[in-house]
Amino acid sequence: MTMEPAAADGIGSGTPSRGGGRFDAIVVGAGHNGLVAAAYLARAGLDVVVLESSPEIGGATRSEEAFPGFRFSVFSYLVSLLRPEVIHELDLVRHGLFLVPTASTLNPLPGGDCLFREADPQRTYRHIVRHSRRDAEALFEYKLEMRRMGHLMYRLQRAAPDELAAAIGDRVAESPEHLDVDVSAEVADIARYFLDLPAARLRTFAQMLTMSSADFLGQWFESDVLKAALSSSSIIGSMLSPRTPGSAYVLLHHYMGEVDGVYREWGFQKGGTGAVAATIARAARSHGAEIRTDSPVARVLARDGRTAGVVLANGDELRAGVVLSSAAPQISLGRLLDPEDVPGDAGAGLVERAARWQSGGCAGKVNLAISGLPRFECMPEPGPHLSGGITIAPGLDYVDRAYDEAKYGGFSERPFIDMIIPSVLDPDMAPPGKHVLSCFVQYAPYELAAGDWDDGKREAFGDSVVRTLAEYAPGIEDQILHRQVLVPPDIEAIAGIPGGNIFHGELRLSQLFLLRPDPAAAAFRTPLPGYYLCGSSTQFGGGISGGPARLAALRVLDDLRGVESAAGGGGETP
Amino acid sequence: MPRQAPQGTQAVQRALALLRSFTPEAPEHRLSELAAAHGLHPSTAHRLLGVLEAEGLIGRSPESQAYRWLPGAPGTGVAGSSPRHNGLRPLEPLRTPFHRRTSALCESDAWRDWSGYTCAETYEPTPEREYWAVRNAAALIDVSPLFKYEIAGADAERLLDRVMTRDFSKCRTGRVMYTSWCTEDGHLLQDGNVQRLERERFLVSAAEPCLRWFEDCGWGMDVDVRDVSEEIGVLALQGPRARAIAEAATTGIDFGAMRYFDLAAGEIGAGGGGGPVTVTRTGYTGDLGYEFWVAAEHAEALWDALVEAGRDHGLLPAGLLALDMARAEAGLVLIDVDYVSAADAEIEVLKVTPAEAGLGFTVKLDKQADFVGRRALELERDRGPAWAMVGLEVDWFELERLWSEIDLRPQVVGQPACREPTPVFAPGGWQVGQCTTRFFSPLLKKYIGLATVRGEAADLGTELDVEVAVGYGRRRARARVVERPFFNPPRKTAVDPMAGVNG
Numbered sequence A: 001m002t003m004e005p006a007a008a009d010g011i012g013s014g015t016p017s018r019g020g021g022r023f024d025a026i027v028v029g030a031g032h033n034g035l036v037a038a039a040y041l042a043r044a045g046l047d048v049v050v051l052e053s054s055p056e057i058g059g060a061t062r063s064e065e066a067f068p069g070f071r072f073s074v075f076s077y078l079v080s081l082l083r084p085e086v087i088h089e090l091d092l093v094r095h096g097l098f099l100v101p102t103a104s105t106l107n108p109l110p111g112g113d114c115l116f117r118e119a120d121p122q123r124t125y126r127h128i129v130r131h132s133r134r135d136a137e138a139l140f141e142y143k144l145e146m147r148r149m150g151h152l153m154y155r156l157q158r159a160a161p162d163e164l165a166a167a168i169g170d171r172v173a174e175s176p177e178h179l180d181v182d183v184s185a186e187v188a189d190i191a192r193y194f195l196d197l198p199a200a201r202l203r204t205f206a207q208m209l210t211m212s213s214a215d216f217l218g219q220w221f222e223s224d225v226l227k228a229a230l231s232s233s234s235i236i237g238s239m240l241s242p243r244t245p246g247s248a249y250v251l252l253h254h255y256m257g258e259v260d261g262v263y264r265e266w267g268f269q270k271g272g273t274g275a276v277a278a279t280i281a282r283a284a285r286s287h288g289a290e291i292r293t294d295s296p297v298a299r300v301l302a303r304d305g306r307t308a309g310v311v312l313a314n315g316d317e318l319r320a321g322v323v324l325s326s327a328a329p330q331i332s333l334g335r336l337l338d339p340e341d342v343p344g345d346a347g348a349g350l351v352e353r354a355a356r357w358q359s360g361g362c363a364g365k366v367n368l369a370i371s372g373l374p375r376f377e378c379m380p381e382p383g384p385h386l387s388g389g390i391t392i393a394p395g396l397d398y399v400d401r402a403y404d405e406a407k408y409g410g411f412s413e414r415p416f417i418d419m420i421i422p423s424v425l426d427p428d429m430a431p432p433g434k435h436v437l438s439c440f441v442q443y444a445p446y447e448l449a450a451g452d453w454d455d456g457k458r459e460a461f462g463d464s465v466v467r468t469l470a471e472y473a474p475g476i477e478d479q480i481l482h483r484q485v486l487v488p489p490d491i492e493a494i495a496g497i498p499g500g501n502i503f504h505g506e507l508r509l510s511q512l513f514l515l516r517p518d519p520a521a522a523a524f525r526t527p528l529p530g531y532y533l534c535g536s537s538t539q540f541g542g543g544i545s546g547g548p549a550r551l552a553a554l555r556v557l558d559d560l561r562g563v564e565s566a567a568g569g570g571g572e573t574p
Numbered sequence B: 001m002p003r004q005a006p007q008g009t010q011a012v013q014r015a016l017a018l019l020r021s022f023t024p025e026a027p028e029h030r031l032s033e034l035a036a037a038h039g040l041h042p043s044t045a046h047r048l049l050g051v052l053e054a055e056g057l058i059g060r061s062p063e064s065q066a067y068r069w070l071p072g073a074p075g076t077g078v079a080g081s082s083p084r085h086n087g088l089r090p091l092e093p094l095r096t097p098f099h100r101r102t103s104a105l106c107e108s109d110a111w112r113d114w115s116g117y118t119c120a121e122t123y124e125p126t127p128e129r130e131y132w133a134v135r136n137a138a139a140l141i142d143v144s145p146l147f148k149y150e151i152a153g154a155d156a157e158r159l160l161d162r163v164m165t166r167d168f169s170k171c172r173t174g175r176v177m178y179t180s181w182c183t184e185d186g187h188l189l190q191d192g193n194v195q196r197l198e199r200e201r202f203l204v205s206a207a208e209p210c211l212r213w214f215e216d217c218g219w220g221m222d223v224d225v226r227d228v229s230e231e232i233g234v235l236a237l238q239g240p241r242a243r244a245i246a247e248a249a250t251t252g253i254d255f256g257a258m259r260y261f262d263l264a265a266g267e268i269g270a271g272g273g274g275g276p277v278t279v280t281r282t283g284y285t286g287d288l289g290y291e292f293w294v295a296a297e298h299a300e301a302l303w304d305a306l307v308e309a310g311r312d313h314g315l316l317p318a319g320l321l322a323l324d325m326a327r328a329e330a331g332l333v334l335i336d337v338d339y340v341s342a343a344d345a346e347i348e349v350l351k352v353t354p355a356e357a358g359l360g361f362t363v364k365l366d367k368q369a370d371f372v373g374r375r376a377l378e379l380e381r382d383r384g385p386a387w388a389m390v391g392l393e394v395d396w397f398e399l400e401r402l403w404s405e406i407d408l409r410p411q412v413v414g415q416p417a418c419r420e421p422t423p424v425f426a427p428g429g430w431q432v433g434q435c436t437t438r439f440f441s442p443l444l445k446k447y448i449g450l451a452t453v454r455g456e457a458a459d460l461g462t463e464l465d466v467e468v469a470v471g472y473g474r475r476r477a478r479a480r481v482v483e484r485p486f487f488n489p490p491r492k493t494a495v496d497p498m499a500g501v502n503g
Ligand SMILES: Cc1cc2nc3c(=O)[nH]c(=O)nc-3n(C[C@H](O)[C@H](O)[C@H](O)COP(=O)(O)OP(=O)(O)OC[C@H]3O[C@@H](n4cnc5c(N)ncnc54)[C@H](O)[C@@H]3O)c2cc1C
Pocket: A028, A029, A030, A031, A032, A033, A034, A051, A052, A053, A054, A057, A058, A059, A060, A061, A074, A075, A076, A077, A078, A079, A080, A081, A295, A296, A297, A298, A326, A327, A328, A331, A363, A364, A365, A440, A491, A494, A495, A496, A497, A500, A501, A502, A503, A504, A534, A535, A536, A537, A542, A543, A544, A545
């Protein structure tokens, strides 16, 4: 598709705009993705403004001092998916990125037992041997295969999806303009990569797209405890049980995370994930981008079948030939875009499809301020295990039951909990000797079958979390100084994600790749020329990655220049 | 005294009782005397003592054949104040005065020799947490194996001014100076810190022995040089929480008033009473930090006070691997790694001047006193140094490019600093120097290195090629000359450093 922009007035035209309400590009939403997009565009010389509806930047990455001296990373808590390209091209280390690794995972088990996976693989082997000698050995093979899968995803995600479709001969993209893109060297490279993949690797990939994680893991492991532990990443943020087909893909999504080239590493950002957004905001501002909070966008303006700017909720108009939205599709496509503005019939059904987008939440967050370190029955004394992840998922049945309760409209009485102790990783998160505990909890549906979250159920959910923790860390209930309980409607209200799904929409095959978020709006473009999507509901999917925003921004710059894809180049400056 | 022991354990009990008879106060015993004292048949005592001796727990006097206390051996006497040579064979590894504490914590059992002492490389199986503690909380590092010399007397300042390249007439009491010292032809012997404890008393710390050099240079002066290496234990407390911990662990020192390279004396313990300690605001990590200098007999009290004070601040004991990563980020050169001391250089070309080792800032040609190497260094000033110590940086995309050739993500993280020298080339061309320290900094997310290169290749921004092992191959990666230190947080030198305590 050729974009004939008003953009001809082009890259870094330096149109006198500040205050005048005219920009080269407008970004809707100051979540980390919106900020990444703004940083890339500003870095290329565009005059960019980011408009955020809430008083704070950060979206789902915000952190706050919820109680004096205690910092909570309100929603998201660990970083792994953040693309190295984004880190290095935006020079984020200089702007404040500071990731402390969480090297181990502890799975406490009933009766004081546990499964502990450490940074050192040989020690992990010895821990798992207690549960199954065969599994301890199989873990090496499994991890190797998953690293290969992570690498495959890495290769896949480097290019925009339409180009990929062209390259691997996928005909899902019916719209011809998606196919007349020049196949860049990078894409040709990926095509070659796929063609050369051994059959076994393609089979694993197909399995990961379709299987349940329990079945997928069952191909390697016999120990229920280990399968439950490894399946944790397959349900995070998804209304799925490890036994639901499709959950293996969520596992794969998490395996494409890396820290400094090591797949599957996680890091804690000093100060909480809010500091990631602040870091990116600093990078964006250093290139001249402007960020306005308390500025909800009501709709996208169009003129002559092209994007012309936005209208704020207060009626103010801001002009730009390019608008990118990082909001979920119900907002970006359902509310901000008027299908009447879309040329031809490309807008047909868009709003209806956006309304059917699956983004019901399934997870809550319980943040605790505690008076001392928790004493886990399995390892009561302080030690390295407290600076890693700690997961309550003692068996597949346990997790499946927790899911069942939510399936029928309740919350899990004995939930799945994925926790970290941020104050162990970063002493600045709590006063000396005191701590904060971040609990990501499943399952909690958006809507309850009986009763209302606001009607005491929120606190009842919080109680079930504390009760469950106390089964593994007795006495914790007496250590709690403050508690913050957040359920999907809170995520919706605070982070602006309709339904409260942490990824802006379930990661299932029906909502992935060229279908994310809509066949008519894949590849970051929408049917309205000049209007783009750049958030978690696009190709890359959710998580603190910056991946979609980077590709979207490069796509914009590419379209503005009318040249071929810039999506691949690691090192090159757009 | 001993309870009735079950069968078989009796021998162990007896052996331990025998072992406990050997103390620094009562170091030597004869067989008959021991047998009588412990109510053992002489042949039983002989058998048990033989085992203790074979296990290296006690020794035997060559003259009298009496059994002897072995300094530092576990189970006997105190662990502290081990002399460098015990005069008996086999030579025992030396233990720092903190050894009982460090060995109890050293879960990895990864020990390394440092000047004859056993020092922990890591405490945990991998160094990551210890490294991050330096940058994010605080770390406690036993650096006791440094050689320490007390220089005292009316001519103490004169001697230092004669040996050292820095100007010691400007070093006030209560200050520390980092300095180089050279041979007559201006070649670098060592670098180290000098504390001015009193007007006429200094303490020099050095990586290698230098008593003879100082004595020879001070010939005819009214000065006494004394090796106090074994008498003093040294702990480095480094990281953003260092001040808060140091404050809580000592008494009598105003840490808010202590500037970078200040020195202060105080007492160990929140309420004092743990013994005297000297604190310097120095360290080898490029972070906020202090070093604690303590008489061996108070070493354990110091360790305990710091560990206790650090409990709520994320303090971890850190080994030499973490220290090495931190010092590389700080761009600090290390003798024997980044440069060869002129005392050890077999051939001329290995010798460097301070400027060539990146220590030009320690040479004060404007100082009054004549000093060893002055004339050579004046000549060098006029013609310019032939070599330069530079910081090199390989960026992430270059690493991605190299590893993509073998279809992998860069395999660089999680490896300790590498000390094997590798060549540095002009881009695509000939060798212009060597890279002596390099590693991927997880903090900076860059591959960094210290290199000595020809003067003309040393300008900031110069592009050079370094060798990187990619899989089984060696590849050239494009590097850039960058500013040293690579990491230099304001808190390192801040006038009133962060107390670092929330709320
Ligand atoms: C509880 C929870 C835990 C999570 N844990 C992790 C984790 O540990 N690791 C991880 O990688 N990911 C995690 N995630 C997911 C991750 O946080 C998100 O996927 C990611 O932050 C989304 O970023 P984004 O920029 O795409 O969107 P958002 O962060 O949702 O930002 C979108 C922004 O757009 C604004 N907006 C919406 N509509 C408008 C409008 N009309 N006008 C102006 N502004 C508007 C919103 O207010 C919001 O600020 C978690 C998410 C949640 C909710």
